[in-house]
Amino acid sequence: MMSYTSVQQWLDKSPMSAGKRKIIQSAVKLFAQFGYQGTTTAMIAQDAGLSNATMFKHFKSKEELLQKIVTPLISELVPLFSEQFLKDVKNHLVSIYDLMDYMIRDRYQFMNQNCQIVLIIINQFLTNEDVKQTIVKLLGPKEEQLQQIIQELLTTDQTTDSNLTASVIIQLFAGQMLISFLKRYKLNVVVDNEQEVAQIIANVQKVIRKNA
Template identity: 35%
Template sequence: MADEMEQWLSSLLRLIDEDEKMTERQIRIIQAAVDTFAEKGYASTSTAEIAQKAGVAEGTIFRHYKTKKDLLLSIVTPMMSKLVAPFVLRDFLKVLDTEYRHFEDFLRAAMRNRLEFVKKNAPIVKIMLHEIPFHPELRDKFKEELIPQVAERLRRIVTHFQARGEIVEMPPFAVVRMSVSAVLGYILTRCFLFPEYDWNDEEEIERVVRFIMHGLTPKSGAD
């Protein structure tokens, strides 16, 4: 996990440096901010803590960034536009573009893929989960970069299995919303709320899939 974080941070620093040549102090500030935001969250992190971790005076931060939020945006904006979409969608588009015999086969593949992704990249995902809901600029950028790549693929998958009679007739994105809620509910609980539990991922995946399919299977005429 530490190696993944280090690789991600190196990529992030390269992206930022493409637009503006950073000093050695700026690099230390960005590294310290990423580490501290991941550990404590944006709201609980002070610029004094970032300065101490970076080995600079607090005033140095404000010479480069007017506010703590400017510092956060300097980290996340290039990440959103150039790094997050390929990062978050790493290996997932293959799952979305694969043909499946049944909707539940797609659910299993998607859930395994995203669970492994979050387990490997938990510190980075933590920053996103902490900050995106509370910063409209970040939320808008997230939607702009990711939704176009995923939404139409998911709509096609759902309508395909609706046409085959495996899923009830309802708006495709309602199906997506309920399915995603169940899948993410397990992943977030597993990786962030109770990671210390002795989870059996394959058993839990089957439970989630059965839960989704039971709620989405059309009623027979005898019911």
């Protein structure tokens, strides 16, 4: 199975007509910018350089268009990314600190490369129960594997807080990444990438380290 590093790469490789690809690209951009409710089919057609009639030849409604974007992304892209991520994680099993450093840098880059689709997924996760359940079902087993890796490192490192669990560390990691992402892409705060990553790493490692 081919591995992709971005949604755009996956979209470029997907077998579809040029018109359909343009519509999906415009929809992703506008859904991320204005939200699903704030985007009309007319806006999507105009951004894609197509007529409304042409757009409706490919997608019968805005709801169908959203489904065609979110469903393949969750069912195909998310497992691909997470599987590759876990393989890479296993290559960084030096210490819990090195692992968190790698995870933060890797996911920070991934989220920036795919910021538009990440925004859509976050919005749909919060408002669409079907999407939420699909994500939980697909990522649940991957999270369990990651917990096992982290827990193993915790039990062999005497510098970490003995009260910490892998689940708490994953929640801490995810929370810090989400806050940073929303600050940049929802609140439009300008950040220096290196400084932002360094701050996230410092925040996470401070909690992990014993008597920090």
